[in-house]
Amino acid sequence: MNIEKTEYESKIKILFDNWKKDKHLEYFVTDGIIDPEFYFRSKVKVLFITKEANDCDDKGGYDLCKKILNPENYKTYVRHMIQWTWAFNENFPDLNKFYEKVDEVKNKFIRSFAVLNLKKSGGGETSNNYNILEFAKRNKEFIKAELDIINPDIIIGLMSCPICGLEIINPKTRYIKFYHPSYRRYTDQVFLNKLQDLYLNNI
Numbered sequence: 001m002n003i004e005k006t007e008y009e010s011k012i013k014i015l016f017d018n019w020k021k022d023k024h025l026e027y028f029v030t031d032g033i034i035d036p037e038f039y040f041r042s043k044v045k046v047l048f049i050t051k052e053a054n055d056c057d058d059k060g061g062y063d064l065c066k067k068i069l070n071p072e073n074y075k076t077y078v079r080h081m082i083q084w085t086w087a088f089n090e091n092f093p094d095l096n097k098f099y100e101k102v103d104e105v106k107n108k109f110i111r112s113f114a115v116l117n118l119k120k121s122g123g124g125e126t127s128n129n130y131n132i133l134e135f136a137k138r139n140k141e142f143i144k145a146e147l148d149i150i151n152p153d154i155i156i157g158l159m160s161c162p163i164c165g166l167e168i169i170n171p172k173t174r175y176i177k178f179y180h181p182s183y184r185r186y187t188d189q190v191f192l193n194k195l196q197d198l199y200l201n202n203i
Contacts, residue, residue: 035111
């Protein structure tokens with residue numbers, strides 16, 4: 001039995017149950033570690049902090065981790081999170097290395113990261129930063145508890161993610177402000193180069 005996996009699943013379930021009950025949230029999108037067995041074996045544990053789920057039609061919410069693992073949802077957003085997690089764990093090799101064994105690499109690293117939405121209720125295609133920040137302020141203690149349970153080595157947060165002043169990030173955890181994984185302005189290799197520059201230059 002994987003003790004870390006069992007402990008994580010127990011803690012995160014209790015947290016989400018208490019969170020929904022305390023804040024009276026009927027619609028709640030759960031998130032967190034995609035696959036604890038792979039995540040806790042990673043050399044570098046990577047967490048992505050995003051704003052909110054963009055699906056607002058599902059009744060009662062859903063499990064974002066299961067949605068990410070669904071092959072039908074393997075789009076730009078998921079591909080970039082896989083590649084960026086792979087890069088941190090493999091010391092930023094050339095992207096050609098990723099595609100040499102793409103199925104093997106993809107199947108491993110799609111399970112090796114975590115995702116945390118600041119706002120657990122659904123949103124739309126565009127986010128309202130004020131609403132997200134207000135939600136985060138009201139739910140600060142629960143967000144902080146989730147971060148402590150996930151315990152990442154590196155956090156990749158959106159450039160526009162409204163977390164300034166919340167004091168929810170452990171000062172010992174490396175925090176990198178970067179593009180949203182669904183952003184398409186650059187090639188995949190350029191994204192990796194930019195991420196590596198930020199990481200190496202401690203920006």
